[in-house]
Amino acid sequence: xxxxxxxxxxxxxxxxxxxxxxxxxxxxxxxxxxxxxxxxxxxxxxxxxxxxxxxxxxxxxxxxxxxxxxxxxxxxxxxxxxxxxxxxxxxxxxxxxxxxxxxxxxxxxxxxxxxxxxxxxxxxxxxxxxxxxxxxxxxxxxxxxxxxxxxxxxxxxxxxxxxxxxxxxxxxxxxxxxxxxxxxxxxxxxxxxxxxxxxxxxxxxxxxxxxxxxxxxxxxxxxxxxxxxxxxxxxxxxxxxxxxxxxxxxxxxxxxxxxxxxxxxxxxxxxxxxxxxxxxxxxxxxxxxxxxxxxxxxxxxxxxxxxxxxxxxxxxxxxxxxxxxxxxxxxxxxxxxxxxxxxxxxxxxxxxxxxxxxxxxxxxxxxxxxxxxxxxxxxxxxxxxxxxxxxxxxxxxxxxxxxxxxxxxxxxxxxxxxxxxxxxxxxxxxxxxxxxxxxxxxxxxxxxxxxxxxxxxxxxxxxxxxxxxxxxxxxxxx
Amino acid sequence: xxxxxxxxxxxxxxxxxxxxxxxxxxxxxxxxxxxxxxxxxxxxxxxxxxxxxxxxxxxxxxxxxxxxxxxxxxxxxxxxxxxxxxxxxxxxxxxxxxxxxxxxxxxxxxxxxxxxxxxxxxxxxxxxxxxxxxxxxxxxxxxxxxxxxxxxxxxxxxxxxxxxxxxxxxxxxxxxxxxxxxxxxxxxxxxxxxxxx
Numbered sequence: 231x232x233x234x235x236x237x238x239x240x241x242x243x244x245x246x247x248x249x250x251x252x253x254x255x256x257x258x259x260x261x262x263x264x265x266x267x268x269x270x271x272x273x274x275x276x277x278x279x280x281x282x283x284x285x286x287x288x289x290x291x292x293x294x295x296x297x298x299x300x301x302x303x304x305x306x307x308x309x310x311x312x313x314x315x316x317x318x319x320x321x322x323x324x325x326x327x328x329x330x331x332x333x334x335x336x337x338x339x340x341x342x343x344x345x346x347x348x349x350x351x352x353x354x355x356x357x358x359x360x361x362x363x364x365x366x367x368x369x370x371x372x373x374x375x376x377x378x379x380x381x382x383x384x385x386x387x388x389x390x391x392x393x394x395x396x397x398x399x400x401x402x403x404x405x406x407x408x409x410x411x412x413x414x415x416x417x418x419x420x421x422x423x424x425x426x427x428x429x430x431x432x433x434x435x436x437x438x439x440x441x442x443x444x445x446x447x448x449x450x451x452x453x454x455x456x457x458x459x460x461x462x463x464x465x466x467x468x469x470x471x472x473x474x475x476x477x478x479x480x481x482x483x484x485x486x487x488x489x490x491x492x493x494x495x496x497x498x499x500x501x502x503x504x505x506x507x508x509x510x511x512x513x514x515x516x517x518x519x520x521x522x523x524x525x526x527x528x529x530x531x532x533x534x535x536x537x538x539x540x541x542x543x544x545x546x547x548x549x550x551x552x553x554x555x556x557x558x559x560x561x562x563x564x565x566x567x568x569x570x571x572x573x574x575x576x577x578x579x580x581x582x583x584x585x586x587x588x589x590x591x592x593x594x595x596x597x598x599x600x601x602x603x604x605x606x607x608x609x610x611x612x613x614x615x616x617x618x619x620x621x622x623x624x625x626x627x628x629x630x631x632x633x634x635x636x637x638x639x640x641x642x643x644x645x646x647x648x649x650x651x652x653x654x655x656x657x658x659x660x661x662x663x664x665x666x667x668x669x670x671x672x673x674x675x676x677x678x679x680x681x682x683x684x685x686x687x688x689x690x691x692x693x694x695x696x697x698x699x700x701x702x703x704x705x706x707x708x
Numbered sequence: 709x710x711x712x713x714x715x716x717x718x719x720x721x722x723x724x725x726x727x728x729x730x731x732x733x734x735x736x737x738x739x740x741x742x743x744x745x746x747x748x749x750x751x752x753x754x755x756x757x758x759x760x761x762x763x764x765x766x767x768x769x770x771x772x773x774x775x776x777x778x779x780x781x782x783x784x785x786x787x788x789x790x791x792x793x794x795x796x797x798x799x800x801x802x803x804x805x806x807x808x809x810x811x812x813x814x815x816x817x818x819x820x821x822x823x824x825x826x827x828x829x830x831x832x833x834x835x836x837x838x839x840x841x842x843x844x845x846x847x848x849x850x851x852x853x854x855x856x857x858x859x860x861x862x863x864x865x866x867x868x869x870x871x872x873x874x875x876x877x878x879x880x881x882x883x884x885x886x887x888x889x890x891x892x893x894x895x896x897x898x899x900x901x902x903x904x905x
Contacts, residue, residue, distance in 0.1 A: 249846065250846030251842075251845060251846040253846075254745075254846060375780075375784070381789055382789065383789065384784045384789060386793060387781045387784070388800060388803045396807045396810040396811065397810050400813055400814040403814060403818065404813060407817055411824070415746075418844045419745070419844040419845055422841045422842070422843070422844045422845065427890040428890070430889045431888055431889060431890040433889070436832070438830035438832055438834060439833075440830060441838065441843070441844075442744055442745060442844050443741045443742075443743055443828075444741060444742045444751050445741070445757055445828075446828045447744065447746075447747040448747075448757060449762050449824055449827060450824070452760045452763055453820055453824045456763055456816070457820070460766075460813045460816055460817055461817075463809070463813070464810075467809055467810070471806050672746040672747070673746070675745055675746040675846075676746040676747060676748075
């Protein structure tokens with residue numbers, strides 16, 4: 231029945247001899263069992279971090295933004311660095327779920343659910359930073375264009391900071407809808423095999439009454455495709471707009487046209503690294519090695535080396551333009567205060583982590599090594615955090631007026647706030663890994679017969695057949 | 709919303725399901741629905757369902773978002789409170805593009821998901837009859853509605869010859885109702901219970 235012909239040269243996307251029921255069993259049984267000891271340890275650590283973060287935020291709100299080490303010269307520090315970093319991480323999830331769906335990449339089915347969850351949690355973390363940074367958070371609703379009694383005085387639609395409000399909230403909403411609409415059929419699978427009453431009740435509510443009717447599937451497919459089509463330009467626009475926050479200003483080091491593509495590539499780069507970190511742990515703990523295979527990791531490592539090189543290219547282009555553009559201020563920013571100077575160390579951490587080390591992924595053996603991938607994924611995330619730090623702080627700390635030159639190191643509430651978002655992120659992820667189907671069940675089932683290992687073996691017959699005979703057989707099959 | 713009688717046949721493999729659907733249609737039985745654990749491509753055409761218009765709805769929602777964003781921002785900057793922002797024009801189209809784009813996507817996505825839920829009657833608290841608990845696991849469940857013209861035994865034999873391996877007869881609510889999945893609360897069962905008590 232499957233007209234799609236896939237060569238046996240392509241490695242299977244699902245290892246092991248599986249039928250549909252086995253797939254359901256493998257993916258849903260972790261939800262039905264009790265979580266292991268590791269889960270409790272991880273969850274407790276995350277909750278502790280979250281608590282510390284909440285305390286840091288309380289401290290900041292109670293005493294004011296003054297408790298942060300920001301000053302008149304360096305108005306954006308860890309907070310905006312972390313904001314951009316978290317938003318960037320989110321991008322890989324949408325790339326996997328939307329762009330790879332449009333490109334019909336079968337391997338996305340194994341990883342898209344977890345990656346999309348990561349997107350949602352990362353955007354939740356990101357959104358905190360600009361809001362708390364406002365200082366008087368209880369006035370945060372001023373950024374919304376609502377009819378008010380002050381005139382009404384509207385927001386400035388020319389401002390990239392306002393574009394950001396729209397971009398991030400749209401991104402969050404669309405990602406959530408996309409993710410949840412994909413989850414409906416899988417929640418129904420959990421519901422229909424549930425043994426306990428509570429599980430039947432809760433998953434019954436979560437599944438919205440999904441039955442698996444053919445008409446509903448037809449609409450579901452149409453919905454996924456259009457949402458993917460919408461999410462693709464959306465994800466590119468989000469980080470483009472984030473980069474506008476910098477690029478539309480006149481600060482040397484920010485005012486460049488290369489920012490949008492450079493930011494998007496960097497976002498995908500760091501996002502894939504975070505996906506790797508999470509999935510390596512998830513597949514190990516939930517025993518999903520047959521679904522999230524070495525092939526999946528290799529594919530993602532290829533994306534990492536590609537985007538890492540794009541980012542490296544952008545760094546070099548920036549340096550070239552700073553020299554070739556003949557603007558003395560821009561030249562000074564890049565060559566005196568970014569690659570050298572008191573904060574120069576951060577530039578070289580960024581260069582090493584983002585451009586030099588990912589080059590190991592040119593070797594197949596490295597791409598397929600779990601240990602190397604795990605270590606690299608953390609290095610890349612450190613590197614990408616420093617990229618944002620470098621862009622923000624090294625452009626600010628030496629401004630036009632030498633008397634206002636300054637240095638910046640974070641205070642404990644800033645660090646605590648950042649730790650707190652880690653707590654939030656991992657608390658959500660642990661809950662997701664326990665209570666949600668971590669792998670898109672229905673999607674895996676739909677590729678099983680073309681890309682499963684046991685079905686691939688049947689293809690050997692066709693592989694040896696002459697092309698004319700195969701075409702003849704297909705044309706006359708009933 | 710009606711209680712109907714059905715004959716339910718279970719299939720193991722979508723390769724057997726396709727010819728069976730074809731046979732049901734040529735035999736003229738009333739095919740209620742086919743429930744599958746994952747989207748089986750081409751099954752909608754085999755069943756003779758028309759193409760969904762959800763795309764068109766999405767387009768309309770998108771256009772609505774575009775116009776909302778553009779007209780609202782222009783109205784604010786030109787009519788409601790014209791403000792000189794650094795001598796910039798009151799209709800700065802390039803600066804309006806990002807928000808216009810975001811609202812287009814937002815309206816299209818939210819509108820489509822709501823429309824999808826409305827058309828498929830999906831909502832928290834909604835319940836529908838599940839003909840077989842493994843229809844969301846690994847079985848393909850074909851449901852044929854019994855009318856006054858069809859004979860249940862005949863349909864059962866027919867399904868067996870078409871390759872169904874488990875066949876049964878069910879009386880069930882065909883629509884949806886508000887209910888809980890941890891309880892057997894089909895509306896017509898409730899009525900029977902109250903009359904018995």
